[in-house]
Amino acid sequence: MSEINNKNTSGIEKDKFFAPENEKRTVTAPDGQIIEIDPLNDYFCGDAPRVHKPHKNKLFESFLNWARAESIWVLGFGTGCGSIELYPLLTPRFDAYRFGIQMAPTPRQSSLMIISGYLSVKTLKRVVRSYEQMQNPKFVMGLGSCTINGGMYWDSYNTINRLDYYLPVDTYIAGCMPRPEALLAGFNHLKKAIKEGKGEGANKYAENFEWYKANQKKIIKDWNMPDYNW
Amino acid sequence: MSLKDILSPFSAWKNLALEPVTVKDPLNERPGAPRYRGFHKNELNECIGCGTCSDICQNAAIDMVPVEGIETKAGDSGLRPMIDYGRCCWCALCVDICSTNSLSLSNEYTWVNSDPEVFRFIPGADKKSWDANELGWKKPDNYNLNEPLRVKMEETAPDEREMSFLEVVKGYSKEQAEAEADRCIECGLCTATCPAHMDIPQYIKTIRDNNLEEGLRIMYQTNPLPEICGRVCTRRCETVCALGHKGDAISIRWLKRYIADNVSFDEYEKILNEGFIEKTDKKVSIIGAGPSGLSLGYYLTQRGIKATIYEAKEKAGGMTMYGIPKYRLPMEILDKEVEFLQKIGVEIKFNTAVGKNISFNDLYNNSDAVFIGVGFESPYKIGIEGENLKGSLQAIEFLREINKGNKIDIGKKAVIVGGGNVAIDAARIAKRIGAETTILYRRRVEDMPADWEEIEGAEDEKVNIITQAIPVEIIPDEKGKVKAVKYLKAKMVADDKGGRPRPVPIEGSETIIETETVIGAIGQGADYSFLPKEFEEKLELMRGRIVTDSNMKTSLDKVFAGGDAVNRTADAISAIADGHKAAIGIEKMLLSE
Amino acid sequence: MKELLQRLEYRFDVSDIVQKRENQTFLTIDKKHTISLITHLRDIENFSHFVLLTAVDWIEDNLFQLTYILHNPEVNIDIAIRTMISRDNPEMDSAHHLWEQVATYQRELKEMFGINFPGSPGVNDSFILEGWDDIPPYRRDFDTKKYTEETYFPRPGRQTNDPAEYMKNKLYPNG
Numbered sequence: 001m002s003e004i005n006n007k008n009t010s011g012i013e014k015d016k017f018f019a020p021e022n023e024k025r026t027v028t029a030p031d032g033q034i035i036e037i038d039p040l041n042d043y044f045c046g047d048a049p050r051v052h053k054p055h056k057n058k059l060f061e062s063f064l065n066w067a068r069a070e071s072i073w074v075l076g077f078g079t080g081c082g083s084i085e086l087y088p089l090l091t092p093r094f095d096a097y098r099f100g101i102q103m104a105p106t107p108r109q110s111s112l113m114i115i116s117g118y119l120s121v122k123t124l125k126r127v128v129r130s131y132e133q134m135q136n137p138k139f140v141m142g143l144g145s146c147t148i149n150g151g152m153y154w155d156s157y158n159t160i161n162r163l164d165y166y167l168p169v170d171t172y173i174a175g176c177m178p179r180p181e182a183l184l185a186g187f188n189h190l191k192k193a194i195k196e197g198k199g200e201g202a203n204k205y206a207e208n209f210e211w212y213k214a215n216q217k218k219i220i221k222d223w224n225m226p227d228y229n230w
Numbered sequence: 231m232s233l234k235d236i237l238s239p240f241s242a243w244k245n246l247a248l249e250p251v252t253v254k255d256p257l258n259e260r261p262g263a264p265r266y267r268g269f270h271k272n273e274l275n276e277c278i279g280c281g282t283c284s285d286i287c288q289n290a291a292i293d294m295v296p297v298e299g300i301e302t303k304a305g306d307s308g309l310r311p312m313i314d315y316g317r318c319c320w321c322a323l324c325v326d327i328c329s330t331n332s333l334s335l336s337n338e339y340t341w342v343n344s345d346p347e348v349f350r351f352i353p354g355a356d357k358k359s360w361d362a363n364e365l366g367w368k369k370p371d372n373y374n375l376n377e378p379l380r381v382k383m384e385e386t387a388p389d390e391r392e393m394s395f396l397e398v399v400k401g402y403s404k405e406q407a408e409a410e411a412d413r414c415i416e417c418g419l420c421t422a423t424c425p426a427h428m429d430i431p432q433y434i435k436t437i438r439d440n441n442l443e444e445g446l447r448i449m450y451q452t453n454p455l456p457e458i459c460g461r462v463c464t465r466r467c468e469t470v471c472a473l474g475h476k477g478d479a480i481s482i483r484w485l486k487r488y489i490a491d492n493v494s495f496d497e498y499e500k501i502l503n504e505g506f507i508e509k510t511d512k513k514v515s516i517i518g519a520g521p522s523g524l525s526l527g528y529y530l531t532q533r534g535i536k537a538t539i540y541e542a543k544e545k546a547g548g549m550t551m552y553g554i555p556k557y558r559l560p561m562e563i564l565d566k567e568v569e570f571l572q573k574i575g576v577e578i579k580f581n582t583a584v585g586k587n588i589s590f591n592d593l594y595n596n597s598d599a600v601f602i603g604v605g606f607e608s609p610y611k612i613g614i615e616g617e618n619l620k621g622s623l624q625a626i627e628f629l630r631e632i633n634k635g636n637k638i639d640i641g642k643k644a645v646i647v648g649g650g651n652v653a654i655d656a657a658r659i660a661k662r663i664g665a666e667t668t669i670l671y672r673r674r675v676e677d678m679p680a681d682w683e684e685i686e687g688a689e690d691e692k693v694n695i696i697t698q699a700i701p702v703e704i705i706p707d708e709k710g711k712v713k714a715v716k717y718l719k720a721k722m723v724a725d726d727k728g729g730r731p732r733p734v735p736i737e738g739s740e741t742i743i744e745t746e747t748v749i750g751a752i753g754q755g756a757d758y759s760f761l762p763k764e765f766e767e768k769l770e771l772m773r774g775r776i777v778t779d780s781n782m783k784t785s786l787d788k789v790f791a792g793g794d795a796v797n798r799t800a801d802a803i804s805a806i807a808d809g810h811k812a813a814i815g816i817e818k819m820l821l822s823e
Numbered sequence: 824m825k826e827l828l829q830r831l832e833y834r835f836d837v838s839d840i841v842q843k844r845e846n847q848t849f850l851t852i853d854k855k856h857t858i859s860l861i862t863h864l865r866d867i868e869n870f871s872h873f874v875l876l877t878a879v880d881w882i883e884d885n886l887f888q889l890t891y892i893l894h895n896p897e898v899n900i901d902i903a904i905r906t907m908i909s910r911d912n913p914e915m916d917s918a919h920h921l922w923e924q925v926a927t928y929q930r931e932l933k934e935m936f937g938i939n940f941p942g943s944p945g946v947n948d949s950f951i952l953e954g955w956d957d958i959p960p961y962r963r964d965f966d967t968k969k970y971t972e973e974t975y976f977p978r979p980g981r982q983t984n985d986p987a988e989y990m991k992n993k994l995y996p997n998g
Contacts, residue, residue: 093251122952125953148349149317158951161976172342181257189342221955295984303994
């Protein structure tokens with residue numbers, strides 16, 4: 001590993017948490033070409049997210065919302081114990097596919113992030129990166145007590161209490177854990193909200209980007225990642 | 231490739247005719263199981279706001295909040311649980327521990343919203359769709375997180391105690407006391423009901439922690455006669471105990487007695503010395519060494535004010551000394567407490583009747599304040615013919631003579647009229663000195679104002695109790711002695727004004743019961759004849775009781791009063807509370823000068 | 824089991840031998856000889872399976888207790904070895920050369936209790952607490968509740984009442 005570059009990259013301070021993979025370095029390509037790499041600038045978009053206004057034509061916009069609501073692609077990322085309640089939905093008994101719900105393997109192909117229960121700080125870091133990589137319009141669903149006010153992990157040193165401080169949440173489902181049926185009710189609620197044009201979480205995130213970032217950075221103390229991932 | 235390989239994929243077609251496993255409408259077709267632990271329900275009228283649910287919750291999900299329309303009263307804090315579904319994990323510990331079984335879970339489990347602030351509600355008060363759900367989790371029968379029954383107090387066997395004046399109740403052992411103290415849920419509902427507002431949960435806790443000295447200190451903060459109260463308190467605290475709703479109330483009285491009995495008397499001074507302030511030159515005279523006077527004496531001494539008690543009789547304690555039989559409150563116990571008070575500086579002048587041996591004016595002029603704690607010493611008459619016959623006694627006088635150690639001949643048969651503690655005491659004493667005893671009471675057993683434990687004790691000792699019996703005449707024999715009592719049977723008529731049912735005599739139901747002695751025990755009144763005219767005229771009374779403000783001050787200047795002469799409940803603990811309040815009032819008055 | 828303990832007592836200065844179950848015994852040894860006892864158990868007495876390594880914070884005595892549990896699958900016997908180390912600058916010899924997975928336990932203890940195991944691979948890398956800058960959270964002087972309230976700000980607007988105190992204010996405020 002080469003020596004850490006003294007210059008700051010993308011405004012990130014060099015400190016004890018600085019990750020070696022984010023260092024500026026030179027790489028020799030197979031053809032002998034020497035390439036300078038600044039990972040945080042080259043791999044990621046440094047710009048803040050932008051607000052995407054609804055389409056001027058209301059009818060067209062409602063058509064778009066209908067399409068968005070009826071094809072919810074869920075990011076396959078179980079953050080807590082509640083993800084176990086998600087899988088039965090994909091079995092023949094519940095067959096969530098008939099409601100337009102299916103799992104997607106990567107953030108860039110999914111539209112819904114389900115925070116399934118408690119969220120440790122370590123996971124939050126991955127969640128933020130994943131969420132930012134998702135394309136607009138994107139939605140967040142908070143599953144269970146933990147996402148509302150900490151749940152049974154309310155006094156843990158390592159789990160967050162209030163999800164809405166770190167991500168814009170569209171739907172909360174009470175329960176510990178909510179059953180798959182309650183999850184379906186949550187999907188219905190979310191679909192209704194999207195069709196009514198209320199699924200504006202991504203725009204909220206863009207509008208209050210500084211606030212969200214400040215909250216996130218307050219608890220993710222080793223912020224050795226880009227400020228924005230897309 | 232064989233033919234089988236070609237055909238086998240088509241074997242899946244056999245499933246075409248099968249019913250699909252998919253649930254068509256999962257949201258409506260799959261309700262929670264009958265015992266599913268879904269959202270909370272609460273019967274607001276049954277709930278007493280003890281806060282045990284809030285204490286047991288491991289997730290700090292339950293707040294106790296005031297609810298409109300629910301009043302704070304004895305045995306009900308007026309608070310109700312508010313559940314935060316951002317915390318709850320549906321473990322149902324709150325339901326299992328609920329002291330009234332009012333809290334339960336419905337089997338409804340779906341609650342979705344975009345606003346995280348809405349998941350907080352007061353079950354029962356905030357209307358929810360699942361309030362009417364019958365199914366869900368309730369505390370199963372015979373499943374208790376805490377022991378519902380109290381530790382049984384050992385007693386002398388009834389046949390053994392019939393002829394003796396030994397203390398009936400033996401007191402808890404260490405193991406028993408700790409087991410009983412362990413049942414306490416520390417809700418503190420009892421504290422408000424106790425006239426002296428003793429910090430009951432805290433001193434019970436000291437039993438659990440085996441720190442009895444601290445327990446004694448806590449008790450003396452509000453009650454300087456715990457040994458007496460530990461035996462004969464009317465313990466209204468136990469009537470509001472949260473545990474009483476599902477099982478037995480905590481034996482608060484016996485636990486208090488356990489602490490007082492198990493701290494060595496020699497250590498009292500050392501333990502309780504703290505908090506005493508330096509002596510001032512203020513002097514207060516106290517008339518009557520009953521519980522209120524003794525209590526006032528203690529708290530005044532604690533505040534550095536010199537207290538002198540004038541007692542007409544030869545011993546201190548008032549009613550607790552002369553009115554309560556020795557098998558309930560041994561005399562040594564009282565003497566011990568009085569001795570301690572004298573030790574710390576309370577002066578008691580025995581055989582000094584105010585108005586006879588010393589004039590009220592002298593006291594009034596020579597002290598900074600005067601406290602009247604004379605109690606109710608004059609018995610009410612039954613008010614029927616033949617009451618002045620030989621063989622007709624008053625219970626108070628009867629008990630007093632017995633407690634003094636004098637012998638009274640009551641013959642072979644005795645009838646006691648009344649249903650209070652005094653009546654039961656007199657009956658059990660009469661039984662002990664060898665008479666066949668009958669109690670006549672106007673109402674039913676459940677209406678008796680006496681302690682149920684006392685009533686049970688009397689029944690165990692084969693005291694005959696005739697209820698709904700109204701005596702109308704005492705019949706004399708030819709020598710002018712009591713021969714029999716004539717009484718009418720009564721029927722209970724509901725009171726229109728909402729009071730307790732009234733007994734109404736049934737015509738022609740006269741019954742005659744033969745007896746040699748009749749003991750009247752229907753209550754007592756006050757005797758203020760020791761007061762000089764000018765004071766007596768100015769002293770404001772209401773139905774025979776002295777009117778005071780919240781600091782026990784009477785309508786007379788620098789005169790305070792307390793005990794039976796003031797409060798309607800007429801028990802030792804109220805008198806003790808009066809003494810404490812008067813001490814605060816007197817201190818306030820003397821300091822503001 | 825009995826013979827084994829006798830052999831161990833003969834060779835090592837072990838104390839506080841407590842048999843918790845028929846096939847499980849706890850014993851205590853001083854810090855210096857812990858690793859040689861473990862090595863002896865593994866190589867001579869066939870305790871080939873390392874069950875776990877954990878720590879207890881005896882804050883009153885200013886000590887950390889380390890517990891190594893070893894298992895002998897041939898005769899189905901567990902031995903737990905306890906050793907006390909000082910809480911001031913806690914350090915222990917690494918045992919990762921005996922079993923590879925010990926390194927993971929040691930890394931965890933470093934993170935959660937701040938006990939250092941010099942030479943253990945990756946012992947200084949953060950494990951689940953990325954970027955932790957407070958005192959290690961499993962230490963008993965770490966106030967979890969206070970830390971949580973300051974860091975994760977619970978949802979505001981909650982207020983509770985103590986029934987006894989509430990009744991006092993309502994029914995007898997001056998009493």
